[in-house]
Amino acid sequence: MSEDLQYEVLPNDYKEYNMSFKIIIIGDCGVGKSCLTLKATKNIFNNDYQPTIGFEFCTFTLKMKTKKETKIVKCQIWDTCGQEAYRSLVSSFYKNSSLAFIVYAINDKNSFNHIESWLNEVKYHNPDIKIFLIGSKADLDNERQVSINEAQEIVKEHKFQFFMETSAKTGFNAQNVFIECAKTLYLEYSNYNNLKVEENVNGFIVNQPRINNDKNSQNENYRKKACC
Ligand SMILES: Nc1nc2c(ncn2[C@@H]2O[C@H](COP(=O)(O)OP(=O)(O)OP(=O)(O)O)[C@@H](O)[C@H]2O)c(=O)[nH]1
Numbered sequence: 393m394s395e396d397l398q399y400e401v402l403p404n405d406y407k408e409y410n411m412s413f414k415i416i417i418i419g420d421c422g423v424g425k426s427c428l429t430l431k432a433t434k435n436i437f438n439n440d441y442q443p444t445i446g447f448e449f450c451t452f453t454l455k456m457k458t459k460k461e462t463k464i465v466k467c468q469i470w471d472t473c474g475q476e477a478y479r480s481l482v483s484s485f486y487k488n489s490s491l492a493f494i495v496y497a498i499n500d501k502n503s504f505n506h507i508e509s510w511l512n513e514v515k516y517h518n519p520d521i522k523i524f525l526i527g528s529k530a531d532l533d534n535e536r537q538v539s540i541n542e543a544q545e546i547v548k549e550h551k552f553q554f555f556m557e558t559s560a561k562t563g564f565n566a567q568n569v570f571i572e573c574a575k576t577l578y579l580e581y582s583n584y585n586n587l588k589v590e591e592n593v594n595g596f597i598v599n600q601p602r603i604n605n606d607k608n609s610q611n612e613n614y615r616k617k618a619c620c
């Protein structure tokens with residue numbers, strides 16, 4: 393199915409969708425979570441640091457086309473603040489998210505060393521969540537403190553779904569990580585089509601589907617979580 397998958401990024405204000413997923417963006421203060429989101433969704437980059445207070449919300453919508461079907465996939469993106477003081481507020485978002493971006497900056501070894509603590513926190517609240525690792529500020533290669541090899545090792549060790557370096561400043565891979573995220577979730581949950589979930593104009597919401605080995609209970613769980 394993935395070979396024949398084509399996609400088109402839709403405008404920000406596109407309202408309709410068939411599938412909607414919650415994505416949470418976490419990582420230390422100042423690693424560039426908000427800038428990455430802003431670049432990918434609005435093509436804006438700001439050099440000034442304006443720390444996020446609590447969280448910010450935006451969307452990224454893609455039209456997915458295969459030989460079999462066309463579906464609109466909406467990612468609801470929760471861009472969180474890295475400040476310790478807001479940890480308990482942020483953790484309340486983990487539970488209903490399908491995928492998390494853990495972001496570190498390639499020129500900040502500390503932010504890389506904290507990946508495991510972010511991972512433990514998110515997995516504690518949501519063991520089934522998928523994780524993308526993002527190495528931000530790739531334009532600052534001359535200040536690099538984290539090699540691609542080091543990042544790939546941690547990806548292998550923790551079985552993260554995906555890893556990519558990005559730059560909000562140059563736009564390098566900024567949209568690509570969100571496209572990859574929408575594709576990953578679409579491909580995983582398009583397999584549930586045989587459940588014949590009724591769809592209306594707003595589509596259905598796939599909210600933290602749980603994966604387990606029992607196919608029947610997996611399907612049953614999905615039925616409960618899908619709503620029209
Ligand atoms: N050179 C460079 N600077 C960046 C990049 N992304 C972000 N920055 C800068 O890094 C600083 C912090 O960026 P933010 O996106 O606000 O960081 P954040 O992770 O959202 O921070 P909190 O909201 O406090 O958790 C800002 O001064 C940005 O201009 C990048 O890709 N390249």
Ligand SMILES: [Mg+2]
Nearest residue numbers: 425426443444
């Ligand atoms: Mg921010």
